[in-house]
Amino acid sequence: MSSPYPSLFRSEEMSLVQLYIPSEVSHDTISELAEMGNFQFKDLNPTVTSFQRPFTSRLRRLGEMSRRIRLFHNQITAVVPPLGIPPLSAVPPFTTVGPRAQNAFDELDDKLKEHERRLNEMNKSWEELGKRKGELEEKKWVLRETAGFFNEAEHRHTEIRTSFDEGDDRTALLEHAAEFGTLPGEGISGGFDLEFVSGTIERHRMPTFERILWRVLRGNLYMNYSEIEEPFVDPISGKETYKDVFIIFAHGPELLTKIRKVAESMGGTLYNIDSSQDKRADSLRETSARLEDVDQILFNMSQTRRVELSKIAEGIEAWKDAVRREEEIYKTLNLLSYDQGRKTLVAEGWCPTRDITAIQLGLRRAVDTAGTSVPAILSELRTHQTPPTFHRTDKFTEGFQTIIDSYGMATYQEVNPGIFAVITFPFLFAVMFGDIGHGILAFLAASVMILYEKKLLKSGLDEITSTFFFGRYIIVLMGAFSIFTGFMYNDIFSKSLSIWQSGWEFPHEAGAVVAKATGNVYPFGLDPGWHGAENGLIFTNSYKMKMSIILGVIHMSFAIFLQVPNHIHFKKPLNIYAEFIPQILFMWSIFGYLVVCIIYKWSIDWSQSSSAPPGLLNMLIYMFLSPGTIEPGTQLYAGQGFVQVVLLMIAMVCVPWMLCLKPYMLWREHQKIVGQGYGQIGSGEDAQDGEGRQPEEEDEVGNSVAPNEGGEEHGFEMGDVIIHQVIHTIEFCLGCISNTASYLRLWALSLAHAQLSEVLYDMTISGAFTTKAGLIGQSIYIFAMFAMWFFLTIAILCVMEGLSAFLHALRLHWVEANGKHYMAGGYAFTPLSFAIPEDDETA
Amino acid sequence: MSSFMTVVWIAMICAIAATAGWMFTPRGKNQALIRSSIALTITCCYLMWAITFLAQLHPLIQPHKTGLRWEN
Numbered sequence: 084m085s086s087p088y089p090s091l092f093r094s095e096e097m098s099l100v101q102l103y104i105p106s107e108v109s110h111d112t113i114s115e116l117a118e119m120g121n122f123q124f125k126d127l128n129p130t131v132t133s134f135q136r137p138f139t140s141r142l143r144r145l146g147e148m149s150r151r152i153r154l155f156h157n158q159i160t161a162v163v164p165p166l167g168i169p170p171l172s173a174v175p176p177f178t179t180v181g182p183r184a185q186n187a188f189d190e191l192d193d194k195l196k197e198h199e200r201r202l203n204e205m206n207k208s209w210e211e212l213g214k215r216k217g218e219l220e221e222k223k224w225v226l227r228e229t230a231g232f233f234n235e236a237e238h239r240h241t242e243i244r245t246s247f248d249e250g251d252d253r254t255a256l257l258e259h260a261a262e263f264g265t266l267p268g269e270g271i272s273g274g275f276d277l278e279f280v281s282g283t284i285e286r287h288r289m290p291t292f293e294r295i296l297w298r299v300l301r302g303n304l305y306m307n308y309s310e311i312e313e314p315f316v317d318p319i320s321g322k323e324t325y326k327d328v329f330i331i332f333a334h335g336p337e338l339l340t341k342i343r344k345v346a347e348s349m350g351g352t353l354y355n356i357d358s359s360q361d362k363r364a365d366s367l368r369e370t371s372a373r374l375e376d377v378d379q380i381l382f383n384m385s386q387t388r389r390v391e392l393s394k395i396a397e398g399i400e401a402w403k404d405a406v407r408r409e410e411e412i413y414k415t416l417n418l419l420s421y422d423q424g425r426k427t428l429v430a431e432g433w434c435p436t437r438d439i440t441a442i443q444l445g446l447r448r449a450v451d452t453a454g455t456s457v458p459a460i461l462s463e464l465r466t467h468q469t470p471p472t473f474h475r476t477d478k479f480t481e482g483f484q485t486i487i488d489s490y491g492m493a494t495y496q497e498v499n500p501g502i503f504a505v506i507t508f509p510f511l512f513a514v515m516f517g518d519i520g521h522g523i524l525a526f527l528a529a530s531v532m533i534l535y536e537k538k539l540l541k542s543g544l545d546e547i548t549s550t551f552f553f554g555r556y557i558i559v560l561m562g563a564f565s566i567f568t569g570f571m572y573n574d575i576f577s578k579s580l581s582i583w584q585s586g587w588e589f590p591h592e593a594g595a596v597v598a599k600a601t602g603n604v605y606p607f608g609l610d611p612g613w614h615g616a617e618n619g620l621i622f623t624n625s626y627k628m629k630m631s632i633i634l635g636v637i638h639m640s641f642a643i644f645l646q647v648p649n650h651i652h653f654k655k656p657l658n659i660y661a662e663f664i665p666q667i668l669f670m671w672s673i674f675g676y677l678v679v680c681i682i683y684k685w686s687i688d689w690s691q692s693s694s695a696p697p698g699l700l701n702m703l704i705y706m707f708l709s710p711g712t713i714e715p716g717t718q719l720y721a722g723q724g725f726v727q728v729v730l731l732m733i734a735m736v737c738v739p740w741m742l743c744l745k746p747y748m749l750w751r752e753h754q755k756i757v758g759q760g761y762g763q764i765g766s767g768e769d770a771q772d773g774e775g776r777q778p779e780e781e782d783e784v785g786n787s788v789a790p791n792e793g794g795e796e797h798g799f800e801m802g803d804v805i806i807h808q809v810i811h812t813i814e815f816c817l818g819c820i821s822n823t824a825s826y827l828r829l830w831a832l833s834l835a836h837a838q839l840s841e842v843l844y845d846m847t848i849s850g851a852f853t854t855k856a857g858l859i860g861q862s863i864y865i866f867a868m869f870a871m872w873f874f875l876t877i878a879i880l881c882v883m884e885g886l887s888a889f890l891h892a893l894r895l896h897w898v899e900a901n902g903k904h905y906m907a908g909g910y911a912f913t914p915l916s917f918a919i920p921e922d923d924e925t926a
Numbered sequence: 927m928s929s930f931m932t933v934v935w936i937a938m939i940c941a942i943a944a945t946a947g948w949m950f951t952p953r954g955k956n957q958a959l960i961r962s963s964i965a966l967t968i969t970c971c972y973l974m975w976a977i978t979f980l981a982q983l984h985p986l987i988q989p990h991k992t993g994l995r996w997e998n
Contacts, residue, residue, distance in 0.1 A: 090958035480959065502959055506966035514974070567971055571978050586982065587989055595992045604929055604982055607975065616989030626981040633977055685980040686930045696986055 089475045091484070091502040093652070094493055095435040097470035097912070100442075102430040104419070104459040108450055109428045111180045112459050113412045113915070115449040120916030122442065123471060124432040127420040136417040144192065145410045151195045152403050155395045158202065162389060168396045177398075177405040179412075182454045188409065191402060198395055205388045212381050217315055218352070219374045221283045221326065224311050225354045226367045228328040229281050232307045233360070279358070280342045281330040284351035286310065289327050292349050296331065299341055305332040408917055415915055431464075433471055433912065439463070470495050473912035478536075482557045483508065490897045491907025498648050500905055504896055507638065509560035511895055514634065515832035515888040516561070517568030518840060520576040521881050526562025529555045561885075571608045572623075572833070576876070577841040579614035587612030623837075627830040629681050635826025635899070636674045639819075642903035643667050649904065661745040665737040666815055666903075672730040672737070674823050677703055680719060694718060706731065741812045746804045753799040822899045828891050836884050843880065847872035929983050933976045940972040 089095055100122075104112050116122045133139065159166050178187055284292055289308065296304060307330050314323035329351075331342050346353055357363055419428040434442055443461055450458040472493050476484045480501065486508060487493070487501040513522070532539060532555040544552055551558070573579045586605050587598035589612075598612055605611075609626075613619045643666055650658040680699055689696045697717040705714070711728045851868040854861055901907070947964035951957050 088953065088955045088957060090955075092958050092962075475955075502962055503966060505959065506963050506970060510966075510970040564970075568974060571974050586985075589991060589994060591996050595990060596994060598989045598991070600985065600988065604979065606979070608978055610982055612989050616991050618987060618990050622985075622987060622989070626978070629981065630974070630977045634973065637973065682980060685983055688984040689986060690984070 089435075089437060091474055091476070091480060091499055093496050093499060094909070095437065095473040095475060095912075096496070097433045097473060098436045098439060099464040099466045099468065099470070100432060100434055100439065101462050101464055102432075102446075102459050103422075103425075103462075104428045104430060105455070105457045106421075106426050106428055107455050108453040108457065108459060109416060109419075110184070110412060111453040112446060112449040113415050114180045114408065115445045115452070116442065117408070117411055117415070117915045117917050119438075119441065119445050120914050120918060121438045122432050122434045123912055123914045124415050124418045124430060126418045127429065127431055128418070133417075137421065138413040138416050142410065142413050142417070145406055145413065148192055148195055149403070149406045149410065151199050152399060152406060155198065155202070155392070155399055156403070159392050159396050159399065162392055166389070166393050166396050168399060171400045171404055174398060174401045177401040179405050179408050180449075180452045188405075191405070195402070198391070201391060202388070205384065205391065209381070209384055209388065212377055212384065213317075216374065216377045216381065217317075219370055219377060220315065221352060222354050223367065223370050223374060224326075225281055225283060225328050226356060226363055226370065228309045228311070229330050229356060230360075230363060231309065232330045233358070233363075235307070278334060278336075278339055279330055279332045280339055280346065280353060281328070281356055282346055282351050282353035283311070283326045283328055284346065284349060286325040286327050288349050288351075289329075292329075292345070292351070295345055295349070296342060299345060300333060300338055303333060303338060304342070306330070307332075411915065411917060434914075435473060469909070471912035472497075472909035474499060474501065479556045480505065482554050485553075486557075486893065486896065487901070487905075488911070490901055491905070492909045492911050494906045494908045496652060497906055497909070498645050498652075498904070500642075500645070500896070500901055503641075503645075505560070507900075508892055508896060509557065509564045511634075511638075511829065512561045512888050512892040513564030513568040514630075514829045515891060516565045516836060516885060517572040517833055518574045518576065518836065518880075519566050519569030519580075521840070521876070521885075522562050522565030522567075522569050524562070524877065524881050525558055525565060525885065529558035529562055533559060561889075572837065573609040573611055573614065574837055574840075577837065577844045579609075579611040581611040583607065585612045586610050624830070624834065627833055628827065631826045631829040632674070632823065633678050633681060634829065635823055636670070636678050638826070638895070638900055639822060639903060640667065640670060640675070642900040643670065645904040649906075657745060657748050661748065662741065662811075665740040665744075669734050669737040669741075669816065670819055672734040673703075674819065676727075676730050684719065738812065738816060741815065742808060746801070746808050749799075749804055750801055753801075818902065822902075825899055826895065828895070832888055832891055836880070836888070839884065840876075840880050843872060843875055847875070930980075933979060936976070937972065940968050944968045 102112070128136070156168075159168060177191070178184055293306060293308075296306065308327045311326050311328060314325050316323055329346075333339055333342060343353060356366060416428070419430045421428055439461070446459045446461060450456065472495050474480075474484055474493070483505045484499075484501040487499065487504055493499050493501075516522070516525075532552055536552075536555070539552060569575060570580075583606050584601075584603055586601055586603045587610060588601050589596050589598050598616075609623070613622055616622075643663065646663045646666075647659060650656065650663065677699065680702065684696060684699060687696075694716060697719050699719075702717065702719065705712075705717075706727045710731050711724045713724045847868045848865065851861070851865040854864055856864055944965045947968070948961050951960045951964070
């Protein structure tokens, strides 16, 4: 039964295996198993919450480590100019196994902590200095900008004074100032006694600020502001803010306090500056000097920080990988149960039976790396639990298997439709997509992806491209088959090829002509004589429709036949003669007969025959409506009435056969068990699997047997069986009809594809060839039209139509074919492996 | 019926080819995949060809065309 090589036909045979791992090698053993990636651990303490598990504190520490590494990673990538992080392959590996591994991890933990502390310190002072720098810069701006205001105000001051002297045109502010008598005396030249508040505020707050001040001070202010062109960059978040410098002249300490309060509440920063110009100049000089110092320090600090980060960057990939592995290992160790007395850990899990030897070798390797002498002991358990489903796929079959797995994971050891989908899927796609040109385009695109797959894998792809990349082997086959079906339809970018001698001869006459048959049959594909013919569609429609039916019936019959290896493998002969035989008979007596009639009708030369060719659709309909009688003139062959009656009777018999035989046989079997007195011993099987198991696990096994076996042995429910069988029968019989009709989508889609491609050609290039626009004009026109045609061919005919044909091929496989035999009641094999999360990260 | 026999002959050639493919597939981990792929490819392509061939064997209608331009 077990062939020496794994195949896709059935899922791998799996074994439930128990490992006794001495605690000193447990870490390295798990690591070795994860390295091989073919062992799925079972949770042996499902009742224990994750907090109570033995290695939770260790995991928390590792979580902390990986948080630190992520933090470093973010800071390294944020630094400008960017620092390169050497890839995992370029850095010396971090030892995660062996006797020194624990110490190495502790050291790494300390190292990470130290790095984090240093970085935090640096970041903190960086932040502080950055803030300081911002403040200084703002002050510089305030000093610079207010200088302008002061000059202006001083200028106006004199102006106003003259106007004050001259007449009563006064500005409100100075009027008040004059009233209160604080206007400076004439003799003081540089002094400017009006009190003021100055500072900065964010630009978008400026209008609100102004309005509030106006209301609060009832207009008793003179305000001036100017914009600072350069944005201020926040040292932490890197956000840019634009600010304005303002200066407000007002009078009286109360008003000034109010202004200060308003400004502070609006998020503004106030800077004290002096009203005397000299002092302001001093202050500006001082600020600039300090700014320079701060800049210098900041620069030095960024250098140190950069050095520190680059030191971290050197090892970060190795650390990340090591910590990730360590986390996986401890998560797994948490699943094991600990035998206190013997100081061993007990692991249980599934592995492919074929790999047990490899696993045993791995266990021995683990002992060598750990430097101890006691290896883990592996023992196989006998069980009635359903093993997980595991198909060994490679990069070629992966895509096809995914198509099937997305419908449902195969039941353990069931016939896997994935192995057949490798060919049938691209073929059915191609029947809908048949065009040599489009096939070549798809084939070439996929070939390029396959040729450069290593390069493409390294450079990350975006989501859409990676979907196409994942399906590259599917697309390459779809393209290849499309080229073949394109030859069959004789269709290349909506044109036809005349490779062989056509079977039609057109008379050399003007106007409407009818071709004469030469008696020659075009040997490979559709005769080019039909291309461009007015009644070409009538012919191709009839041809493609019949082809869809024939291919559909064959595909469905094939799917029904796939039941047989399943029934034999699962030792259910009853299903063969109570389900498979009536199903195939039912199918063939109606649609198989239709297919035979189609082929027979094609093989008869009706021009030599005495009767006209009958319509097959009507024939099938009247086979049901008036069995046994054939309308004169619609006879296909002699004895047709009798044959049809017999076939109809077979189909009729098949329905009760499917419906009743299986429930009856099951009921009889059950009666026999009851008769022998075993009726109430529902869980009789538990006795068999006690071997090699701990007594406390008996219960668990008994529980998991029950749902797998269904209601047949345990608690036989006749009602359920009958209802199930009725549904199954109705589904099959109605499905036969609707599914056969469903294959007509092959015709519909290929018709649509051919017509669309013809319309596209006619609307673009075809017009350009006949245009009368001179040599240059026509050249340009043709060039432009060709570009448009090519672009639309790719976008609409290849990509859009391709996706639609893909979906229809998918449906035909999922519903029409898989529905006939695929039970899909399994669960996937998910082994512990170091490789998988890495893929996720890169994707 | 001689043309109908072409379909039968080709069917036999295809059957022989498929059997040969089945027999001469080297043993290895992809044996089952290669075998089934060869057999299915030959079957699919043969079916498609045979249907196309048979559909044109005894045509019931002739192509009509208008506005054909002859070179001389």
